[in-house]
Amino acid sequence: MAVNPSSPIGVPQLELEATIGFEGRIPGGLKVHPNRQHLVYALGCTVVIEDIQTGKQDFLTGHSNDVTCISISKSGRYIASGQLTYMGFKADVIIWDFEERCLHARLVLHKVKVEALAFSPNDTFLVSLGGQDDGAVVVWNVARKEAICGSPAQVESAGVTHCVAYANNDEFLFVTGGNHTLRVWELDVENRKIRPTDVNMGQVKRVVKCIEVLDNDKFFYCGTTTGDIIAINIETRLFQHVGPAKDIFSQGIASLAILKTGEVICGAGDGTVSVCGTLEQKFKRSKRAQKLDGPVTSLALRGQGHQFFAGTGKSHIYKFNLTEFTHELINTCHYSAVNDISFPFGTSDLFVTCCYQDIRVWHLSTSKELLRITVPNMTCNAVDFTRDGRSIVSAWDDGKIRTFFPESGKVMYTIEDAHNKGVTALALTSDCRHIISGGGEGQVRVWEISEGYTMKGARITTRLVEALKEHKGSVTCIKLRKNDAECVSASTDGTCIIWDLKRFVRNQIMFANTLFKTIAYHPNECQIITSGTDRKIGYWENFDGSLIRELEGSKAGSVNGLDITADGMYFVTGGNDKLVKVWKYNEGEVTHVGLGHSGDINRVKICPNTKHIVSVSADGAVLRWRFPF
Structure with a gap:
């Protein structure tokens, strides 16, 4: 068993088998490796390498906080990732060896956040861009693992620089863009200098969020918050064109990909993925467009572009067929805090999780989502399966207990006004006839569930049996004894109370x-x-x-x-x-x-x-x- 030096007192490390998650809010955070067989993306402080065919995952762990950017070298030998840290601390850039799945170099210069990364065409150099608190561009020698030179990313009168892109054929040329700043940089290794040239934009004012360079290095295209694409001539450093003229993208363009034909795929903030024409066609929007769930933050071409992947801010990954321009959802996960998890009684094949708006049922071995139940604009605080597996019981912040069918996700029954400050904890008896709930106001309530029959068929009725009122803070957890005769509740008031569920009195209290x-x-x-x-x-x-x-x-x-x-x-x-x-x-x-x-x-x-x-x-x-x- 490997021992991680960052583990407390050098204890052995748990083996991470699989992850369900994708940090979709990172601009350009989803990459396809040049071998066309792997997806690379971030999840928290981990970089995940996932086999596209089998779904097998490898993990690169070494960051101390959230990963904020990822770049893959053109040869595929290296992966670089930057992170976020706390105010006053340095943010690391880590270069990983892809084949060995190990750390190649840890580069430390930037403050608080690393905004973007880009490798040179021959893997010789790595350019890193610091965040708002740092504002520096640094060029690193990959083989020697050291900084060559650095410079402020923008003039003082300009805003924050958001993105960086390297030329495809020139080891000594890269571009940066951001808030009213667009620069072409030349690297002078002998004198350890980088020399910027500001692009002359004339009267055009834009905030650049992403940059892609054409294969022949003649032009580079920028996606803007205005929802249009601007083209810049690299040789003359002059503004060339902005488009589409009339049909701009809603909520801005956050990601771009350039096809071999010269056409441009755009990912917009409203979830639109669309193909636009070439520069000669003035980036005119075509009819090939799809609407995804959440803002499109990443577009990654696979090979020649017959297939590409799109990542959204709601942590979904889609696979597109470019010829037919159809898509399928291949990866889905939570995009907000997960509050609870539960397994059905006696089985390890499935588990259920809950968060804001969602309850999701997962298959354990494949990590695939089997069912999603959505209640808009509500937060689910706790969830559990009944012992017989026939229903999923959930606790919500609007004070309701909602029970769903596990096959269809349809509502079975709802207990209205179960607690007046939201339902915060749940426990279910083994006979499936009682629910013990805890609320934000501190009460523990016992509900009886019974099935009756009417002229219209079976009908489930609920009845409040007892309300136990001793906690002064919200109830955070409830657990039952095996015989269902006793339960214990924990609360934020600093007490745990053992309750007799036959007489509905307190047996013991712990402070x-x-x-x-x-x-x-x-x-x-x-x-x-x-x-x-x-x-x-x-x-x-x-x-x-x-x-x-x-x-x-x-x-x-x-x-x-x-x-x-x-x-x-x-x-x-x-x-x-x-x-x-x-x-x-x-x-x-x-x-x-x-x-x-x-x-x-x-x-x-x-x-x-x-x-x-x-x-x-x-x-x-x-x-x-x-x-x-």
């Missing part, structure tokens, strides 16, 4: 100076394990509510997710330190650590067959790890 996030029964049900914002993992005696042990669960941030194996020997945690940790229950020791998330981990689950761990985070990522024991 701590924390906001409890999650809770679980040990399988023998003699102990309860908790975690929260104090970074501590607490072992509690079920009989009298006393604290018997406390572990330091994290060195930074709260512990938000916790799950325990069926034999009680191991448990898994995840939290704001972005690490998935596997613990021995009796020894209280960390055995393995998983590094891969770039957002706060909200929930972790061990699948019922104890072969995998699934973790979900605030950046929308769903990661599957191999359980190490």
Whole structure:
């Protein structure tokens, strides 16, 4: 087992098996490798290399925060990625060796953010562009792993520079563009200088978001926030043409791709992918156009362009057939924070996740989406399968409990006004006849679900059995005993309460100076394990509510997710330190650590067959790890 030096105290690293996610908001963040067999894209702080045919994934991990840009060298030997970091810190550029899947060089000069990257045609140089807080262009020698020279990316009167593109045939020529700035740069290696020439735009004022250079290096095209394309003559540094004249693209052009015919594929902010004419045709829009879900942020040609891929801001990846100009959705994932995850009872083949507007059912081994349930403009806080697998029960921030059929996604029944400050937690009894819900106002409510028959057929009715009112803060987690006679609820008021579900009274209460996030029964049900914002993992005696042990669960941030194996020997945690940790229950020791998330981990689950761990985070990522024991 490999040991990662960045892991706490050098513990072994968890093996990352698969990811569900794509950071679609990165401009040009989806790439096709020159071998035409792999897609390369970012997910949080990880660079994912995915085989187009088989879906097999490899992972490049080394960034400490979100990846913000990706570039692939023309030969395909190197991949470069830049990252975001915190104010006052340096942002790394990493060059990866594609064949070895390992780090070739770590380049550190830029502050806060790396905006864009571009390789020279022969892989000799790499140009990196700093973000708003840095504003510098730096040229690196790839083989020697050092900076050659740097310069401010724009004049002081201009705005931020957003993009960079290298010439296709000239090792010493590249262009940058941004907010009212467009420059052609010449590299002088002997004198360690880069010399810019500002493009004369005349009266045309544009904000450039993407640049593509023609194969013969005579012109380069720029996509603008205005929704048109501008063409620049590289030799004369003069503005050539802007178009289409009348039919501009709504919400701007965020991505471009140039075909061998000279035609241009445009990706617009309103989700339109369209083919425009050549420069001689003044970029006139053709009838070949499709509308995708979300703003188009990436266009990547495969080979000669008979097929290309499009990535959107809603984290979808589409495959296009250029000849027929048809598309199919090949990759979909969450684009906002994932709040909960659940497996059906006794099966590890499927799992369900929830986030803003969406509930999605996934196939574990293939990572493919099987079902999507959408409730517009609402956030789902918790989700679970009933024991018999016949329904999916969900908790929403509008105060409703919605139950859906797992095959069709249609609504089975809804409990209106279940809680007046949103439903925040759920637990379902094994007989499928009761729902225990927790709300933002602190109440724990017990609902009875019964099936009746009318003249129109079967009808499900719901009834409030009891409301348990002791918590003063929102209920974050509810767990049931195996016999359904007792449950425990955790709350942000610093208490966990064990409830008798036969008499509807409190059995025990546990206090701590924390906001409890999650809770679980040990399988023998003699102990309860908790975690929260104090970074501590607490072992509690079920009989009298006393604290018997406390572990330091994290060195930074709260512990938000916790799950325990069926034999009680191991448990898994995840939290704001972005690490998935596997613990021995009796020894209280960390055995393995998983590094891969770039957002706060909200929930972790061990699948019922104890072969995998699934973790979900605030950046929308769903990661599957191999359980190490």
